[in-house]
Each structure stands twice: as C-alpha cells, then as structure tokens.
Amino acid sequence: MLGKACCVISFMEGNGPTVEHIPVLGECLAGQVRLPVDGVMVDVTVGHGGHSLLFGKTLGPAGIIVGFDLDTNVIRRARIRLENLACKVILIHSNFAEISDQVGKLGIKQVDFILADLGMCSAQILDAEKGLSFQSNMPLDMRIDKRIKRTAADIINSADEKALADLIYRFGQDRASRRIARFIATRRRRGRIETTGELAAVVCKALGRPGGRRSRIHPATRTFQALRIAVNDELGNLEKLLISAPSLLKRNGQLAVISFHSLEDRLVKKNFRENEKANVYRIITRKPIVASREEVLQNRRSRSAKLRIAQRR
Numbered sequence: 001m002l003g004k005a006c007c008v009i010s011f012m013e014g015n016g017p018t019v020e021h022i023p024v025l026g027e028c029l030a031g032q033v034r035l036p037v038d039g040v041m042v043d044v045t046v047g048h049g050g051h052s053l054l055f056g057k058t059l060g061p062a063g064i065i066v067g068f069d070l071d072t073n074v075i076r077r078a079r080i081r082l083e084n085l086a087c088k089v090i091l092i093h094s095n096f097a098e099i100s101d102q103v104g105k106l107g108i109k110q111v112d113f114i115l116a117d118l119g120m121c122s123a124q125i126l127d128a129e130k131g132l133s134f135q136s137n138m139p140l141d142m143r144i145d146k147r148i149k150r151t152a153a154d155i156i157n158s159a160d161e162k163a164l165a166d167l168i169y170r171f172g173q174d175r176a177s178r179r180i181a182r183f184i185a186t187r188r189r190r191g192r193i194e195t196t197g198e199l200a201a202v203v204c205k206a207l208g209r210p211g212g213r214r215s216r217i218h219p220a221t222r223t224f225q226a227l228r229i230a231v232n233d234e235l236g237n238l239e240k241l242l243i244s245a246p247s248l249l250k251r252n253g254q255l256a257v258i259s260f261h262s263l264e265d266r267l268v269k270k271n272f273r274e275n276e277k278a279n280v281y282r283i284i285t286r287k288p289i290v291a292s293r294e295e296v297l298q299n300r301r302s303r304s305a306k307l308r309i310a311q312r313r
C-alpha cells in the first residue's frame with residue numbers, strides 16, 4: 001500500500017520565474033507511473049501543460065503526448081510550454097469524452113498512460129470571460145467551451161424552483177438547496193440574475209452568512225460547483241472517459257485520475273472496483289493519494305485533490 005503523503009513539485013522553466021501553475025500531485029504521479037521512453041501519454045486535461053511537461057521530459061523522440069482541452073486559451077499556452085520537448089506533441093481542442101474517436105483518428109491504437117486532472121486551472125477561475133468566480137463580479141457564464149449552448153445564467157433564470165433546488169442538492173451537496181432555490185426564485189421576480197456577484201449575494205442572503213475573503217468556505221461555493229458541473233456536464237464526461245479507457249490502454253498501461261470533489265471521486269472509485277472485479281484493472285492505489293502538508297501550503301488547489309491509479313491487466 002502506498003504512503004498517503006506526497007511532496008510538492010515545483011520547478012523552473014529556463015531562467016524564468018517559478019511556473020505559476022504547479023501540477024497537482026506531480027511528484028507522486030511521477031513516482032507511480034511507468035512511461036517508457038518511446039511511450040504514448042494522453043493528457044486529457046492538458047491545461048497549462050504542467051503534467052505533460054513533467055512526463056514529456058522523460059520521453060524521447062519516439063514518444064508521443066496527445067493533449068486534450070476544451071479551452072482554446074489554455075491550449076495556446078500549453079503549446080508554447082511544450083514546444084521544446086523531444087517527443088511529438090499533438091494538442092486537440094476536444095472534449096475528453098471523445099477520447100476514443102480522437103485518438104483513433106490519429107492512427108494510434110493503444111496508449112501507455114492516460115491522465116485526467118479534473119476541474120479548472122486557477123487562471124480559468126480568475127478569467128472574467130469564464131464567469132466562474134464569486135470572488136469578483138463577472139457575467140454568470142461558466143462554460144469552459146464556448147460551443148456549449150446553455151450558460152449558468154440561462155439555468156438560473158429559467159429553471160423552476162424545484163429543478164434548481166434538485167440541481168444544487170445533487171451537484172453541490174448543499175443541504176440548504178431548497179432555501180437557496182427559494183431566494184433565487186424570489187430575487188428573479190425583480191429581474192434576471194446576470195452576474196456571479198448577484199448570484200453570490202442571493203446565496204449569502206439565503207444562508208444568512210456574509211461572503212468575503214475572510215470566510216473559510218464561501219457560502220456560495222456549493223451552488224457555484226453545482227452550476228459548473230451542470231453547465232459543462234462534468235460527471236457525464238468523466239463517465240464516458242472511464243468507459244473508454246480500458247480499450248485504449250495497452251497491457252500494463254495506466255489510468256490516473258485526480259479529482260477535486262467527492263462526486264467525481266466516487267465515480268472513479270466505483271469504475272476502478274468494477275473493472276478490477278471483471279479482471280480488467282489492477283488497482284494501484286487502494287486508498288486515494290492526497291497532497292502532503294507542504295504541497296497544500298505551496299498550492300492551495302491541492303488541498304482537496306485525490307489521485308487514483310489503475311493498471312490494465
């Protein structure tokens with residue numbers, strides 16, 4: 001069984017400053033995953049390329065990294081960060097739910113390693129265009145990919161009160177969901193809720209707690225999580241990825257998933273267990289790996305990260 005705590009990885013790019021997006025649990029992953037020098041890695045959430053850079057440095061010219069992301073801005077950034085690697089780098093603007101089709105189109109039949117680091121990069125959360133943050137006032141959007149039709153504002157302003165309560169309960173696990181939905185419905189009578197600030201204010205009022213930077217967990221955290229999951233169909237996409245992975249992995253190939261809330265982690269745990277029973281996977285991490293205290297101090301985002309790894313039989 002693996003130790004629970006792992007150390008933080010932080011590294012320098014050329015002579016420049018320390019990279020601001022530190023890949024979560026990077027050192028733990030590097031210690032657990034065996035990627036041959038001519039191996040194929042699919043980083044289904046390439047983001048700023050932090051994890052891809054870490055593994056890409058171990059690959060030679062015959063190695064390949066295929067990176068997926070839904071956000072064209074981060075792909076642009078990843079392309080620059082990964083351009084000096086010796087291996088081939090292919091970046092695709094696509095949903096990882098389509099992994100089988102997209103990897104197939106490249107003529108790649110099977111791969112050595114699939115990595116999913118779920119959620120968003122910190123820069124995306126701060127990006128006003130994405131409308132994900134309750135810490136500042138932004139249009140209430142939440143789509144990672146602008147091709148998605150329905151925004152968070154569309155849901156908040158059109159769903160009936162019961163549907164809203166169910167959504168906040170199911171995806172946000174907030175026990176005050178009915179009260180929050182009631183306050184939203186009442187507030188809507190005065191006009192549409194168009195910004196993250198307006199929505200956060202309604203939730204704070206419903207819960208009778210002020211937000212602000214000093215509260216440990218902002219009262220609107222769960223409602224925002226619920227909306228983000230719904231807008232981007234995050235759980236549906238993860239399920240599709242988990243279903244596709246076994247047929248893409250070579251024998252002994254590995255799938256690693258870093259999740260950030262219990263709804264995601266539960267799906268991963270269940271899928272790994274079922275596949276182990278069916279003799280498809282061997283589970284490498286009996287308990288999820290979590291970040292060490294040092295990593296959490298350096299990178300707050302890592303505090304809720306859970307890493308699970310399975311190996312194809």
Ligand SMILES: C[S@@+](CC[C@H](N)C(=O)[O-])C[C@H]1O[C@@H](n2cnc3c(N)ncnc32)[C@H](O)[C@@H]1O
Pocket residue numbers: 021022023024044045046047048049050051052068069070071074094095096097117118119120121144237
């Ligand atoms: C936490 S970040 C990844 C950071 C990356 N591991 C790094 O070290 O730079 C997650 C990324 O996954 C992307 N993403 C989320 N859901 C996705 C999906 N269904 N398909 C493709 N990319 C997705 C987000 O746009 C974001 O860039």
